[in-house]
Amino acid sequence: RRGSQAAGAGDASGGGRGGAQGMLRGLLHHLRSRGEDEKTKSWKKLVNVSVSGAAGMISNHLLFKLASGEVFGQDQPIALKLLGSERSLQALEGVAMELEDSLYPLLREVSIGIDPYVIFEDADWALLIGAKPRGPGVERAALLDINGQIFAEQGKALNAVASRNVKVIVVGNPCNTNALICLKNAPNLPAKNFHALTRLDENRAKCQLALKAGVFYDKISNMTIWGNHSTTQVPDFLNAKINGRPVKEVIKDTKWLEEDFTITVQKRGGVLIQKWGRSSAASTAVSIVDAMRSLVTPTPEGDWFSTGVYTTGNPYGIAEDIVFSMPCRSKGDGDYELVKDVAMDDFLWGRIKKSEAELIAEKRCVAHLTGEGNAFCDLPGDTMLPGEM
Numbered sequence: 001r002r003g004s005q006a007a008g009a010g011d012a013s014g015g016g017r018g019g020a021q022g023m024l025r026g027l028l029h030h031l032r033s034r035g036e037d038e039k040t041k042s043w044k045k046l047v048n049v050s051v052s053g054a055a056g057m058i059s060n061h062l063l064f065k066l067a068s069g070e071v072f073g074q075d076q077p078i079a080l081k082l083l084g085s086e087r088s089l090q091a092l093e094g095v096a097m098e099l100e101d102s103l104y105p106l107l108r109e110v111s112i113g114i115d116p117y118v119i120f121e122d123a124d125w126a127l128l129i130g131a132k133p134r135g136p137g138v139e140r141a142a143l144l145d146i147n148g149q150i151f152a153e154q155g156k157a158l159n160a161v162a163s164r165n166v167k168v169i170v171v172g173n174p175c176n177t178n179a180l181i182c183l184k185n186a187p188n189l190p191a192k193n194f195h196a197l198t199r200l201d202e203n204r205a206k207c208q209l210a211l212k213a214g215v216f217y218d219k220i221s222n223m224t225i226w227g228n229h230s231t232t233q234v235p236d237f238l239n240a241k242i243n244g245r246p247v248k249e250v251i252k253d254t255k256w257l258e259e260d261f262t263i264t265v266q267k268r269g270g271v272l273i274q275k276w277g278r279s280s281a282a283s284t285a286v287s288i289v290d291a292m293r294s295l296v297t298p299t300p301e302g303d304w305f306s307t308g309v310y311t312t313g314n315p316y317g318i319a320e321d322i323v324f325s326m327p328c329r330s331k332g333d334g335d336y337e338l339v340k341d342v343a344m345d346d347f348l349w350g351r352i353k354k355s356e357a358e359l360i361a362e363k364r365c366v367a368h369l370t371g372e373g374n375a376f377c378d379l380p381g382d383t384m385l386p387g388e389m
Contacts, residue, residue: 050123053130054082055091061285067104079109083119116157123162131172141377148369151178155185177362179323184370196308198325200287201225205235224327225306227355234351235265298332
């Protein structure tokens with residue numbers, strides 16, 4: 001059986017926001033045999049995943065992973081709601097066509113549009129990837145303002161129409177402060193449910209430790225990225241483990257850990273761009289999948305993962321009311337708790353405070369977008385990652 005719903009103009013369904021914004025690709029029902037039909041009886045309730053920047057390179061890798069069941073499992077039907085811009089709408093239609101033609105049994109619906117109030121309706125997950133890249137001559141403060149306005153509007157839309165327990169992962173840079181702007185504009189949603197993606201940084205750190213120690217990457221655990229997704233980020237080798245042993249017991253080269261390892265992780269994206277001429281879209285997509293799976297599957301005993309989350313109530317003494325990458329555990333229910341049993345020394349704390357200061361400065365720079373008065377920009381140097389250029 002294969003049913004479909006005709007694409008419409010969306011005048012009524014868009015609640016006055018119609019036109020292309022409300023455009024629907026319709027219901028996809030790829031049941032190719034009676035055996036498939038029987039299989040679906042045990043499937044879970046449909047999960048709605050909204051994705052902004054859905055015509056971009058990261059989404060080009062990510063959407064097919066979501067549709068295949070790589071995140072939620074092989075018994076979880078999914079609806080993809082794809083947000084683009086007027087410029088990207090035609091490309092978005094092409095994305096929807098490719099998803100249709102891939103015949104994913106779990107993919108029950110694809111919707112496309114340019115109005116977040118339509119695309120975010122009833123969203124269980126919102127993956128906010130779309131953001132303006134940093135062009136030549138654009139000051140960091142200006143980019144914070146430009147992209148901040150995008151995420152302020154998307155926060156308002158989520159607040160109005162998304163599921164009351166929607167999980168939001170902000171990928172568009174500068175993602176920590178964009179996540180803060182978004183949650184501040186969604187006061188009716190739990191601030192705890194907003195994340196800034198730092199999982200790619202964690203994956204890169206694991207890779208470097210594995211290469212140095214001569215082990216496979218799955219032997220690396222308890223890896224934390226603290227702070228901002230910028231070159232002030234802090235890859236934590238004090239608490240990380242290799243084969244269950246502290247990193248510093250396995251890798252005794254302290255100079256390498258404090259300098260080469262840290263700098264390599266911080267600047268990995270820029271080196272990739274120099275060598276390949278493009279940003280790390282594929283590995284970013286993989287890290288989004290990893291970040292989502294960390295929330296929907298129980299964290300292995302004794303381990304944790306990194307994600308940028310709201311700091312209010314944190315046990316570390318980090319400034320409250322910012323979004324900061326910290327170590328978390330999950331029971332697999334989409335929620336998480338901060339890890340309390342972490343070690344801290346002067347070197348680690350000093351680096352954490354530097355990233356904290358940067359995020360506090362960014363927060364002042366977008367005060368007009370968070371409802372906290374007039375903006376004042378005194379950013380401590382330009383530490384944004386090369387991938388934002």
